[in-house]
Amino acid sequence: MIVKQFALLFVGTFFISLFVLMMQFVWQYVDTLIGKGLTLDIMGQFFWYMALMMVPQALPLAILLSSLIAFGNLGENSELTAIKASGISLMQTLRPLIIVSVLIAFASFYFQNNVGPHSKSKIGQLLISMKQKSPELEIPEGIFYDGIPQCNIYVQRKDMETGMLYGIMIYKMTDSYEDAAIILADSGMLQSTAEKKHLLLNLYSGEWFENMRSSDMGGNAHVPYRRETFWKKTIVLDFDGDFNLADANVFGQNAQSKSLNQIFVDIDSLNHYYDSIGRRFFDDARMYSYAIQGLSKADSLRTIQDLSRRTFKYDTIYAHMTPDKQRTAVNNALSKVNQQMSDLDFKSMMTSDGDYYLRQHKMEAINKFTLAFSCIIFFFIGAPLGAIIRKGGLGVPIIVAVIVYIIFYIFDNTGYRMARQGTWAIWFGKGLATAVLAPTAAFITYKANNDSAVFNLDSYVNLGMRLLGMRRKRSVMGKEVIIHDPDYLKDKEELTRLSEEVTAYSHEHRLKSPPNFINVFFKYQPDHEVERISEELESVIDDLSNTRDSIIITLLGRYPIVSEKAHTRPFERRWLNIISAILIPLGLFLYFRMWRFRLRLLTDLRNIKKVNSQIVNRITEAGLDSPASDTNTL
Secondary structure, three states, X not given: OHHHHHHHHHHHHHHHHHHHHHHHHHHHOHHHHOOOOOOHHHHHHHHHHHHHHHHHHHHHHHHHHHHHHXXXXXXXXXXXXXXXXXXXXXXXXXXXXXXXXXXXXXXXXXXXXXXXXXXXXXXHHHHHHHHOOOHHHOOOOOOEEOOOOOEEEEEEEEOOOOOOEEEEEEEEOOOOHHHOEEEEEEEEEEEEOOOOOEEEEEEEEEEEEEEOOOOOOOOOOOOOEEEEEXXXXXXXXXXXOOOOOOOHHHHOOOHHHOOHHHHHHHHHHHXXXXXXXXXXXXXXXXXXXXXXXXXXXXXXXXXXXXXXHOOOOHHHHHHOOOHHHHHHXXXXXXXXXXXXXXXXXXXXXXXXXXXXXXXXXXXXXXXXXXXXXXXXXXXXXXXHHXXXXXXXXXXXXXXXXXXXXXXXHHHHHHHHHHHHOOOOOHHHHHHHHHHHHHHHHHHHHHHHHOOOOOOOHHHHHHHHHHHHOOOOOOOOOOOOOOOOOOOHHHHHHHHHHHHHHHHHHHHHHOOOOOOOHHHHHOOOOOOOHHHHHHHHHHHHHHHHOOOOOHHHHHHXXXXXXXXXXXXXXXXXXHHHHHHHHHOHHHHHHXXXXXXXXXXXXXXXXXXXXXXXXXXXXXXXXXXOOOHHHOOOOO
């Protein structure tokens, strides 16, 4: 029954999650898709491969939602209570769904390792092909666009409604930079021809600068270029605007388009390749250090040792040079330094690229396992939470699921970015989300199995009120039906005695003075006197609450609720008190909190003594303690 409910909900939530993730992905590339004239088969391929690529990401979210709703419905309909009442624990109830979640995790790993890489490669191939189609809509503002062959176009501003381009600068090359042309225009428009094989570039109010070849000028080298000013000019550019699928080999370095075996093979290849580059760089640096005037390595070492024993005063040698030699020496030194800096920058770029590719492959290998394992973690979060919350439907479960998934996404995305740039270790960055949510899932499952009130708001409110020293006001209401009348005489004697004990306790313990730090945290002595006084007072209040006298009922509501232990020590266990004392900020907070409770206890004792006197006077004035007033009313 439970598996059937879970399966139906899982199918529905899976397609909902998949749709949401697909819409998020489409929104990132909406400019690439809109207005390109793409055919239905191309769009169908794009959405098909996108759906396959998003399946591993939709599975954890679907498990979280379906388990939350399924067990929320069971709890809301009291079915879960009936299951527990029959002697079946929560873990026994979860057992079949645990098997289902493990199978889903294996399916997620299969998709990531076999279907996902191919889908990622096809999606990238389609996106590049789409961007190359109809480039008149792709030209960005403020940067050079090189999507048109043999042209670099810069547009300062463009009008999306009319398609006009403003502030145009074009670098047009054919065979080499020697015959490049520079075109400046105030405005223009770029359109495709009907057969989609050429582009028409209409330019207005501009100038054309073009380098001239020597053959064009008849050997006259005095005219290096030609200049043309125009009011309107049309340029025809060769461009195939039809949809042509890009070469899939461009994704060879993308780790997401590879299976686990391919990733391990490529990691070995990358390590071997970049290790050889590193050894070559090291050999070059060593040879450069040893190379002195073409000497051999052994001779260079001896020369360096001899030179190291001598002391050179470079400032003195430089000062004795002629100005020309000084200028030459400085220029040579600067030239060598710049050459070495350029060489080191180039080598650093190559090694950093190698580190980046290796990190990408290692992160993708770990990601295939962590994303599959997150299916199991999300089940152990969703199912116990549903059993605790006991709310079904699409209200509370969706809110909880979104919050959990956002937390997972923040940790996972943060770890991915930090590991990708090399700030964090790869295993730490990719395992951060799992390491945070796995203990959370274990804690929630433990609490749900023991029927603990994890999400009981009143328990957290009471805890916060105790920490802050807040308390509720006593409320005593008159009873409509009274079985036994109070023993007014006995209660009067008890209140009089309690007033005397309260006075004696206040004088003995000197509650106004600050508590002794050593006695509180290291040499605690129990104080049960306040506990006894509070218990006896509550007994009298419980007996007097059966009265019919409205004045006494009002006076009973003025009794404070006494904190019996907060003025003595922070914790029950001695080692916790010692640790809190060693931790200075925590110890000071608890010390002043205890002093505050001592002062409040003093106020409470004074109020108790005052109310005792008022109730005793009321009993005497009303004659409630006389034998004639003793009646039993049913």
